Amino acid sequence: MKIVLWIVGAVVVVVGGAFAFLVLKKPAMSAPSPVKVEITAERLQRGKYIFETLGSCEDCHSQRDPARFSGPIVPGTSGRGFEWPAELGLPGKVVSPNITPDAETGIGSWTDGEILRAIREGVSKDGRALFPFMPYQQFRSMSDEDAYSVVAYMRRMQPIKSKMSVTELDFPVKYMVKFAPEPVSGAVAAPAKGKTAEYGKYVATVGGCVICHTKMDKGTPIEGMEYAGGEEFTIGSWFVRSANISPDAETGIGKWSEDKFVAKFKGYANLTFESAPRSVQANFTVMPWMAFSQIAEDDLRAIYAYLRTVKEVRHSVEVHPPVAPPRS
Ligand code: HEC
Ligand code: HEC
Numbered sequence: 001m002k003i004v005l006w007i008v009g010a011v012v013v014v015v016g017g018a019f020a021f022l023v024l025k026k027p028a029m030s031a032p033s034p035v036k037v038e039i040t041a042e043r044l045q046r047g048k049y050i051f052e053t054l055g056s057c058e059d060c061h062s063q064r065d066p067a068r069f070s071g072p073i074v075p076g077t078s079g080r081g082f083e084w085p086a087e088l089g090l091p092g093k094v095v096s097p098n099i100t101p102d103a104e105t106g107i108g109s110w111t112d113g114e115i116l117r118a119i120r121e122g123v124s125k126d127g128r129a130l131f132p133f134m135p136y137q138q139f140r141s142m143s144d145e146d147a148y149s150v151v152a153y154m155r156r157m158q159p160i161k162s163k164m165s166v167t168e169l170d171f172p173v174k175y176m177v178k179f180a181p182e183p184v185s186g187a188v189a190a191p192a193k194g195k196t197a198e199y200g201k202y203v204a205t206v207g208g209c210v211i212c213h214t215k216m217d218k219g220t221p222i223e224g225m226e227y228a229g230g231e232e233f234t235i236g237s238w239f240v241r242s243a244n245i246s247p248d249a250e251t252g253i254g255k256w257s258e259d260k261f262v263a264k265f266k267g268y269a270n271l272t273f274e275s276a277p278r279s280v281q282a283n284f285t286v287m288p289w290m291a292f293s294q295i296a297e298d299d300l301r302a303i304y305a306y307l308r309t310v311k312e313v314r315h316s317v318e319v320h321p322p323v324a325p326p327r328s
Contacts, residue, residue, distance in 0.1 A: 036112055079160065083096075091169055091170045092170040121183050200302035228313035229319075230317045
């Protein structure tokens with residue numbers, strides 16, 4: 001009897017200790033860099049491109065209208081924040097904060113180093129670990145120059161007063177998330193610009209293509225399925241699966257020419273918030289076509305070159321099933 005109690009006691013102490021460890025654990029973090037980002041015309045232009053187009057910052061941090069094709073952002077809401085709908089199946093309430101330079105409700109009072117740390121290392125101003133739905137694990141590859149450009153642009157954005165609530169993750173994710181942040185050590189450079197697979201990999205990484213185009217199992221990408229599609233997205237009564245964009249000839253984009261790939265994106269270039277068709281199940285998508293149609297043509301050609309080099313995966317995906325399958 002005594003021994004049983006002792007064992008129970010030991011288990012309680014160990015589990016309790018591990019729990020206290022998780023509650024008290026601080027994410028891996030470095031002090032924010034003391035850098036003061038110089039604002040230049042080149043950086044404003046480059047930063048706007050990453051913010052509005054390539055990095056999808058605007059797509060995730062603004063009000064969006066899922067009832068219009070590809071969920072365009074509502075004009076005048078750039079950076080004001082967004083609370084993600086529960087149907088997406090995220091583990092808790094996930095809120096993209098207001099990242100406009102409003103001092104009270106946005107990031108106006110943050111230092112450049114604090115903004116850089118949030119973007120590439122996943123730690124908020126107050127030391128909180130950010131849920132990696134904010135793709136900082138991709139953005140850690142963003143070059144110093146590109147990251148400075150984003151910060152420069154964010155400083156000059158229209159400030160919007162918009163008080164957002166704070167992300168509240170479910171147990172156990174709220175503790176596990178503390179293991180996600182990782183400091184960036186040393187200088188980060190981008191490969192030389194060009195229509196090469198190497199530069200394409202950089203562009204695709206900042207573009208977050210792999211995140212949506214890889215099927216997940218309970219929030220973790222399934223190994224070996226990178227770019228093979230099949231990840232499911234539900235918003236309201238709409239449902240879509242990401243396409244297989246690996247170079248498999250039958251089920252991926254192996255038969256697409258480079259020009260066809262570019263034309264697919266550029267085909268959406270003239271859509272506006274007003275002219276976007278209504279979403280119906282047959283066209284519903286979370287692929288930010290309107291934003292991505294503005295990706296520079298050479299960057300698209302580089303992405304294409306990179307996608308030719310990733311592993312071919314035979315994986316047939318019904319992107320737009322006529323009705324959403326039952327939730328598993
Ligand atoms: C897929 C959606 C998504 C994309 C793309 C995205 N973010 Fe975020 N971001 C979020 C979410 C969600 C959070 C909050 C996470 C949390 O609260 O744990 C966040 C947090 C942040 C924060 C911290 C704000 C705070 O108050 O703690 C900053 C700064 C930020 N993002 C900037 C950016 C920039 C700049 C880009 C583009 C380079 C970007 N984000 C792209 C979803 C996104
Ligand atoms: C937010 C999620 C998301 C992101 C990020 C994303 N995609 Fe997609 N993508 C989808 C979904 C869902 C579809 C299928 C529906 C459609 O065609 O719109 C799709 C479709 C496509 C298609 C069409 C394939 C076909 O067979 O018609 C291509 C090409 C593509 N994506 C390339 C990319 C590239 C390149 C990137 C990165 C720059 C990217 N996607 C980022 C979700 C995403």
